[in-house]
Amino acid sequence: MQIIKYPEKETWANLLTRPTARLKEIEKKVKPILKKVKKKGDKALLYYALELDKAVLTDLLVSQEEIEEAKKQVSRPLKQAIAKAYKNIEKFHLAQQEKFKPVSTMTGVTCWRKSVPIQRVGFYIPGGTAPLFSTVLMLGIPAKIAGCEQVIMTTPPNREGKVHPAILYTADLVGVSKIIKSGGAQAIGALAYGTSQTPRVYKIFGPGNQFVTAAKQLVAKQGVAIDMPAGPSEVAILADDTANPAFIAADLLSQAEHGIDSQTLLVTTNEEIIQKVAIELVAQIEKLPRKEMARISMTNSRCFLVRNHEEALDLLNEYAPEHLIIATQDAKVLAERVINAGSVFLGNYTPEAAGDYASGTNHTLPTNGFAKAYSGVSLDSFMKKITFQHITEEGLQNIGGIVEKMAEAEMLIAHKEAISIRLRHLQESKANNQ
Amino acid sequence: MQIIKYPEKETWANLLTRPTARLKEIEKKVKPILKKVKKKGDKALLYYALELDKAVLTDLLVSQEEIEEAKKQVSRPLKQAIAKAYKNIEKFHLAQQEKFKPVSTMTGVTCWRKSVPIQRVGFYIPGGTAPLFSTVLMLGIPAKIAGCEQVIMTTPPNREGKVHPAILYTADLVGVSKIIKSGGAQAIGALAYGTSQTPRVYKIFGPGNQFVTAAKQLVAKQGVAIDMPAGPSEVAILADDTANPAFIAADLLSQAEHGIDSQTLLVTTNEEIIQKVAIELVAQIEKLPRKEMARISMTNSRCFLVRNHEEALDLLNEYAPEHLIIATQDAKVLAERVINAGSVFLGNYTPEAAGDYASGTNHTLPTNGFAKAYSGVSLDSFMKKITFQHITEEGLQNIGGIVEKMAEAEMLIAHKEAISIRLRHLQESKANNQ
Numbered sequence: 001m002q003i004i005k006y007p008e009k010e011t012w013a014n015l016l017t018r019p020t021a022r023l024k025e026i027e028k029k030v031k032p033i034l035k036k037v038k039k040k041g042d043k044a045l046l047y048y049a050l051e052l053d054k055a056v057l058t059d060l061l062v063s064q065e066e067i068e069e070a071k072k073q074v075s076r077p078l079k080q081a082i083a084k085a086y087k088n089i090e091k092f093h094l095a096q097q098e099k100f101k102p103v104s105t106m107t108g109v110t111c112w113r114k115s116v117p118i119q120r121v122g123f124y125i126p127g128g129t130a131p132l133f134s135t136v137l138m139l140g141i142p143a144k145i146a147g148c149e150q151v152i153m154t155t156p157p158n159r160e161g162k163v164h165p166a167i168l169y170t171a172d173l174v175g176v177s178k179i180i181k182s183g184g185a186q187a188i189g190a191l192a193y194g195t196s197q198t199p200r201v202y203k204i205f206g207p208g209n210q211f212v213t214a215a216k217q218l219v220a221k222q223g224v225a226i227d228m229p230a231g232p233s234e235v236a237i238l239a240d241d242t243a244n245p246a247f248i249a250a251d252l253l254s255q256a257e258h259g260i261d262s263q264t265l266l267v268t269t270n271e272e273i274i275q276k277v278a279i280e281l282v283a284q285i286e287k288l289p290r291k292e293m294a295r296i297s298m299t300n301s302r303c304f305l306v307r308n309h310e311e312a313l314d315l316l317n318e319y320a321p322e323h324l325i326i327a328t329q330d331a332k333v334l335a336e337r338v339i340n341a342g343s344v345f346l347g348n349y350t351p352e353a354a355g356d357y358a359s360g361t362n363h364t365l366p367t368n369g370f371a372k373a374y375s376g377v378s379l380d381s382f383m384k385k386i387t388f389q390h391i392t393e394e395g396l397q398n399i400g401g402i403v404e405k406m407a408e409a410e411m412l413i414a415h416k417e418a419i420s421i422r423l424r425h426l427q428e429s430k431a432n433n434q
Numbered sequence: 435m436q437i438i439k440y441p442e443k444e445t446w447a448n449l450l451t452r453p454t455a456r457l458k459e460i461e462k463k464v465k466p467i468l469k470k471v472k473k474k475g476d477k478a479l480l481y482y483a484l485e486l487d488k489a490v491l492t493d494l495l496v497s498q499e500e501i502e503e504a505k506k507q508v509s510r511p512l513k514q515a516i517a518k519a520y521k522n523i524e525k526f527h528l529a530q531q532e533k534f535k536p537v538s539t540m541t542g543v544t545c546w547r548k549s550v551p552i553q554r555v556g557f558y559i560p561g562g563t564a565p566l567f568s569t570v571l572m573l574g575i576p577a578k579i580a581g582c583e584q585v586i587m588t589t590p591p592n593r594e595g596k597v598h599p600a601i602l603y604t605a606d607l608v609g610v611s612k613i614i615k616s617g618g619a620q621a622i623g624a625l626a627y628g629t630s631q632t633p634r635v636y637k638i639f640g641p642g643n644q645f646v647t648a649a650k651q652l653v654a655k656q657g658v659a660i661d662m663p664a665g666p667s668e669v670a671i672l673a674d675d676t677a678n679p680a681f682i683a684a685d686l687l688s689q690a691e692h693g694i695d696s697q698t699l700l701v702t703t704n705e706e707i708i709q710k711v712a713i714e715l716v717a718q719i720e721k722l723p724r725k726e727m728a729r730i731s732m733t734n735s736r737c738f739l740v741r742n743h744e745e746a747l748d749l750l751n752e753y754a755p756e757h758l759i760i761a762t763q764d765a766k767v768l769a770e771r772v773i774n775a776g777s778v779f780l781g782n783y784t785p786e787a788a789g790d791y792a793s794g795t796n797h798t799l800p801t802n803g804f805a806k807a808y809s810g811v812s813l814d815s816f817m818k819k820i821t822f823q824h825i826t827e828e829g830l831q832n833i834g835g836i837v838e839k840m841a842e843a844e845m846l847i848a849h850k851e852a853i854s855i856r857l858r859h860l861q862e863s864k865a866n867n868q
């Protein structure tokens with residue numbers, strides 16, 4: 001853990017730098033994969049499953065039997081935990097439903113908006129050692145509330161050609177329409193272009209390694225929407241002397257175990273706590289199965305000693321962390337001053353892990369400073385808002401002159417004419433009626 | 435106008451194809467421009483102003499004197515029209531403000547969301563023959579309501595080094611913080627990277643030519659948010675025998691005058707109306723100053739004769755038009771079945787031009803079929819939503835076991851420990867108190 005005491009504001013940008021991904025080199029590897037999937041479809045997916053996942057597949061599609069099998073394999077206590085998390089996530093995302101009332105902007109001019117589900121969405125769920133079934137919940141529950149017609153999930157098979165039962169169980173729970181055994185850039189290609197087994201989707205969600213991220217960015221340029229640009233996961237903790245050093249260490253480590261590039265930040269006004277957290281880290285890290293990964297990640301960890309909470313918040317808003325834990329006495333007051341963050345956790349008993357799994361908020365959040373402009377995934381992410389308007393004859397008479405004047409000034413005379421021709425028609429009808 | 439009678443569903447995708455931009459070649463030209471701006475800042479902007487806009491600039495920044503001068507040059511009637519449009523746009527976007535109530539997902543577990551303005555946003559306003567001051571209103575009014583701290587606008591200077599007075603007048607009206615005389619890809623570079631005159635922004639809005647679009651997509655890959663991917667403007671009209679052929683022709687032409695690549699579609703169940711519209715088009719096009727452009731654009735126009743309104747809506751939802759005019763008797767009923775569109779206009783007296791300028795809805799909308807996944811610009815576009823949560827000691831006892839179980843199943847033991855260490859602490863405190 002690198003300790004930085006009272007850094008001057010001019011040095012912040014430098015001190016807060018994140019490691020930049022070598023996207024260019026990765027893109028070079030990803031482009032031919034996407035091309036091949038576009039051209040050869042399922043054949044390419046089967047080829048890459050063998051080549052990259054070392055899995056011999058006879059079918060890309062997860063069968064109903066596999067799902068039934070998975071249901072039996074998931075333990076009852078895990079099912080119960082998932083059911084409770086499901087309920088919380090559902091409750092929080094249901095509260096995000098909006099009803100727009102029509103707005104009468106002028107007499108006879110009525111405008112409104114309507115949220116409409118995106119018809120076909122795709123999820124990418126990573127495989128590997130940690131089966132991220134929680135992400136299936138975080139994407140699947142809002143997609144279900146939104147009413148997306150088709151939800152296509154891709155996830156890499158293991159060497160036996162299987163998918164982790166917890167992933168299949170939760171996918172079934174949230175009503176995923178189809179599960180394709182494919183990972184990496186090739187899965188993103190399948191979702192973006194479609195194959196005979198994979199319906200083409202309009203928006204792709206979900207985390208992934210640098211290949212997946214690069215593939216998502218490339219297909220985004222071709223018009224497929226993506227949830228957000230991705231980077232390594234991050235947590236920043238703001239602590240004062242009321243914070244518990246053991247809790248802070250545990251929260252830092254729960255971020256550090258994600259990967260060697262995970263980012264952890266501790267910002268405090270209290271010098272003593274830094275020492276105490278350091279001691280706790282040494283003790284706690286030993287007990288972790290992923291301690292080697294966590295250790296490497298923690299060497300990049302930065303700890304900032306600052307003069308006061310105002311400075312702390314300025315620094316944190318400049319960093320724009322994915323997760324921000326405020327473990328201070330006046331956490332609620334300080335939370336009001338957070339401008340850039342993905343999700344904020346208040347107090348000593350609100351660990352990030354709660355939001356990662358079960359409290360109700362979404363865990364798909366902007367990393368890499370993107371919280372300055374991006375929101376995390378929410379119900380909105382699965383819908384688009386269409387505007388509507390209706391203008392009566394009287395309304396057109398009220399608004400017509402305004403539009404004519406403005407269109408004329410923009411030298412778009414056909415725009416003006418679209419109004420004038422209607423106004424003339426109304427005048428003529430009126431004259432004929434008299 | 436190409437007339438297609440009763441096309442089979444299998445042929446739709448082909449018939450609805452849009453021209454694809456040759457983005458690759460354009461990217462090749464744009465990349466060195468972005469690089470130069472990143473490296474040389476204002477010097478590069480001055481260089482390109484001379485090289486591409488043929489303007490000798492002594493200062494990149496629009497001065498207060500220039501704004502005062504512009505205010506005098508805009509006519510009083512135009513000012514009055516702008517003021518009325520402003521009020522309507524403001525009213526519709528004010529109605530988009532949201533208040534989230536905290537949600538208690540479990541006893542002791544409270545989650546909520548908050549909309550926070552994006553601190554620095556950038557607008558690109560094209561120059562050229564048509565001074566698009568209406569776009570300044572469409573972007574500036576929601577940015578103002580959102581409360582964005584800094585709004586940086588870039589717009590190309592003319593050969594005299596000036597900006598159109600209507601653009602300066604409206605920029606001042608909506609409270610733009612700074613106006614930079616720069617256009618094309620170089621302006622996007624300035625907004626994305628910052629120069630000594632241009633503050634770096636977190637999100638870039640606004641229309642532009644293919645160079646601007648390519649530049650926006652390139653900086654988006656580097657983490658700057660953009661409003662949406664852009665393509666040529668489009669209108670689709672659904673008409674029955676109650677529609678007025680002269681109005682339809684006027685609406686088609688008001689789209690066609692935007693540029694030679696503008697897309698226009700007419701879908702109808704009534705064969706007669708096609709002929710009538712064709713006759714009207716010939717008559718009306720003659721009177722337009724931009725008739726040459728409109729004529730080229732109209733050669734790409736497609737007219738679909740379909741069996742019934744259900745087929746019409748399926749076809750239109752497949753196309754996902756930026757603008758959709760429903761000029762039918764049962765417009766309101768049909769509107770309910772629109773799934774993919776940017777903005778919808780109902781009835782004979784609701785021309786697209788009304789929404790382009792003054793009715794209240796935003797005119798920055800998804801083109802190129804992106805309406806399948808993207809919404810138009812709204813108040814949301816200028817804010818991000820941050821989630822918050824607070825868990826009490828009791829709350830942690832309620833949710834702790836769920837999180838532990840799930841984290842364990844995902845093999846993320848440090849996540850589990852972040853909960854367990856707190857639960858143990860609570861248990862110990864309780865034991866000590868007894």
